[in-house]
Amino acid sequence: GENVEQHPSTLSVQEGDSAVIKCTYSDSASNYFPWYKQELGKGPQLIIDIRSNVGEKKDQRIAVTLNKTAKHFSLHITETQPEDSAVYFCAASKRAAGNKLTFGGGTRVLVKP
Amino acid sequence: DGGITQSPKYLFRKEGQNVTLSCEQNLNHDAMYWYRQDPGQGLRLIYYSQIVNDFQKGDIAEGYSVSREKKESFPLTVTSAQKNPTAFYLCATTPDRGQPQHFGDGTRLSIL
Numbered sequence: 001g002e003n004v005e006q007h008p009s010t011l012s013v014q015e016g017d018s019a020v021i022k023c024t025y026s027d028s029a030s031n032y033f034p035w036y037k038q039e040l041g042k043g044p045q046l047i048i049d050i051r052s053n054v055g056e057k058k059d060q061r062i063a064v065t066l067n068k069t070a071k072h073f074s075l076h077i078t079e080t081q082p083e084d085s086a087v088y089f090c091a092a093s094k095r096a097a098g099n100k101l102t103f104g105g106g107t108r109v110l111v112k113p
Numbered sequence: 114d115g116g117i118t119q120s121p122k123y124l125f126r127k128e129g130q131n132v133t134l135s136c137e138q139n140l141n142h143d144a145m146y147w148y149r150q151d152p153g154q155g156l157r158l159i160y161y162s163q164i165v166n167d168f169q170k171g172d173i174a175e176g177y178s179v180s181r182e183k184k185e186s187f188p189l190t191v192t193s194a195q196k197n198p199t200a201f202y203l204c205a206t207t208p209d210r211g212q213p214q215h216f217g218d219g220t221r222l223s224i225l
Contacts (some may be wrong), residue, residue, distance in 0.1 A: 006155075099214070101158070105155045
């Protein structure tokens, strides 16, 4: 089955700096890659997603890049703010598998004011 | 308000007891999912259902059971066979296979 590795497990950045989280996946048939943000005691919230026919997607301060050949994708957060502090998860799925998501282990991001 | 409602927010289980976690949605979504999250870890799929009266096992189904009698509801029962049930349980829905999953706010289950 699919395996998703996520790095780093923790990330501390100064407010205003950029944060980058990287994920690799094992199944070359995976074609959908969402990113979720989870705050303490809450469910994950979708922040951005990308499909395999696209190499990059941006939404304000957040961007995701996908390298299908290398089977990795990354989340980039620019101009970080204290409210960006949370746990971020990447995931991968393929339509043929009923949209089942396989998650990475998560990255705890701390933005220091 | 449209959304996914999980209840209760906190639940305690005694040894040998079955407990049922509720997940209700009014989004008219076809597919529903149950995940387990352990501290400091990612989410793992327990069961999922793509249509009423049908469901499939996920990666860690042992010790759990589900039903999907109504489109709006997908309850999860944690049975006494699940020896390590302490975790945060999350329910998710999606309108069809190609759309993002959206999550409820979870139920935290602990052992007394």
